[in-house]
Amino acid sequence: MGKFGKDKRDIYYRLAKEEGYRARSAFKLLQIDDQFHILNGVKRCVDLCAAPGSWSQVLARRLLVSDDKNDNKECCKIVAVDLQAMAPIPGVIQLQGDITNHSTATAIIDHFDGIAADLVVCDGAPDVTGLHDIDTYIQAELLLAGVNITTHILKPGGTFVAKIFRGKDVELLYSQLKIFFDEVIISKPRSSRTSSIEAFAVCRGYNPPNQYEPTMFNTLMEGECQKYFEQLDENKFHVNRTIIPFMACGDLSGFDSDTTYSLNIDNQKDYKYHEPNQKPIDPPYKVAVQLRKANALDKPMDFKSDSIDT
Numbered sequence: 286m287g288k289f290g291k292d293k294r295d296i297y298y299r300l301a302k303e304e305g306y307r308a309r310s311a312f313k314l315l316q317i318d319d320q321f322h323i324l325n326g327v328k329r330c331v332d333l334c335a336a337p338g339s340w341s342q343v344l345a346r347r348l349l350v351s352d353d354k355n356d357n358k359e360c361c362k363i364v365a366v367d368l369q370a371m372a373p374i375p376g377v378i379q380l381q382g383d384i385t386n387h388s389t390a391t392a393i394i395d396h397f398d399g400i401a402a403d404l405v406v407c408d409g410a411p412d413v414t415g416l417h418d419i420d421t422y423i424q425a426e427l428l429l430a431g432v433n434i435t436t437h438i439l440k441p442g443g444t445f446v447a448k449i450f451r452g453k454d455v456e457l458l459y460s461q462l463k464i465f466f467d468e469v470i471i472s473k474p475r476s477s478r479t480s481s482i483e484a485f486a487v488c489r490g491y492n493p494p495n496q497y498e499p500t501m502f503n504t505l506m507e508g509e510c511q512k513y514f515e516q517l518d519e520n521k522f523h524v525n526r527t528i529i530p531f532m533a534c535g536d537l538s539g540f541d542s543d544t545t546y547s548l549n550i551d552n553q554k555d556y557k558y559h560e561p562n563q564k565p566i567d568p569p570y571k572v573a574v575q576l577r578k579a580n581a582l583d584k585p586m587d588f589k590s591d592s593i594d595t
């Protein structure tokens with residue numbers, strides 16, 4: 286496949302480059318916001334698992350714009366966190382850290398001068414192995430780590446948006462989210478491939494159980510933590526089956542992420558190749574790439590997975 290093949294096969298990859306985004310995932314957050322208006326009135330916002338930074342770019346473009354209708358520029362703060370280093374984005378405070386660490390929660394709150402956030406978004410994904418059950422399990426753990434840290438930093442009534450893999454035990458995750466939020470909707474943006482099990486949980490109205498004290502237990506599903514919730518609020522803790530609404534979002538007559546488009550879309554727009562906007566600065570696969578270039582890998586490695594969208 287030539288240099289243009291991916292532009293043809295993946296319209297959102299191409300549009301991301303044209304519109305200056307670092308990754309195609311930007312469109313997922315844009316479409317979620319268009320549907321649910323999660324950014325309305327937001328003054329403090331946290332982007333968990335943010336690298337390479339396309340969601341932070343969306344947050345910065347939509348929240349830091351100063352015009353007659355929006356005077357947030359002075360007071361809106363965006364903090365982005367990732368394990369990996371990320372190239373700077375004007376107006377975004379960056380923290381390199383692990384979302385499972387308490388010190389990361391403290392560092393975020395310090396940036397907000399002790400005031401909790403209005404919105405937390407989390408597009409966290411582990412390095413996928415291609416083994417679906419393992420990938421889904423690790424993703425669930427990461428989502429729960431996202432919820433854990435969110436309980437330290439989100440204001441009551443606040444909104445949490447997180448990537449979720451719809452694997453076979455996803456209903457347990459829905460129940461966990463319903464413990465903390467009044468409303469949970471699972472949403473599939475048009476820019477997320479249909480073939481991917483990825484979707485996004487849009488959780489509104491943060492409302493933890495009575496007397497809930499935020500902890501950094503590794504998972505909310507484990508026995509001790511579960512017992513803790515049972516003691517706290519019997520009425521609110523149900524790990525029974527929960528029916529969660531599912532909504533597609535994004536312009537349904539717009540671009541389909543599973544379709545291959547001509548390079549001159551509808552002959553209306555002249556095609557011009559764009560390089561990616563920001564290459565990863567220190568990716569975890571760097572050593573493997575170097576080994577491969579030096580012909581030092583035993584056999585070629587395939588990092589592709591057809592079921593996980595990035």
Ligand SMILES: C[S@@+](CC[C@H](N)C(=O)[O-])C[C@H]1O[C@@H](n2cnc3c(N)ncnc32)[C@H](O)[C@@H]1O
Nearest residue numbers: 310334336337338339340368383384408409410
């Ligand atoms: C799909 S990427 C996020 C893409 C990003 N939303 C964007 O639009 O550019 C997933 C990110 O999760 C990060 N991540 C995974 N586990 C993490 C952890 N425990 N703490 C912080 N970041 C983590 C990875 O380093 C990776 O950058």
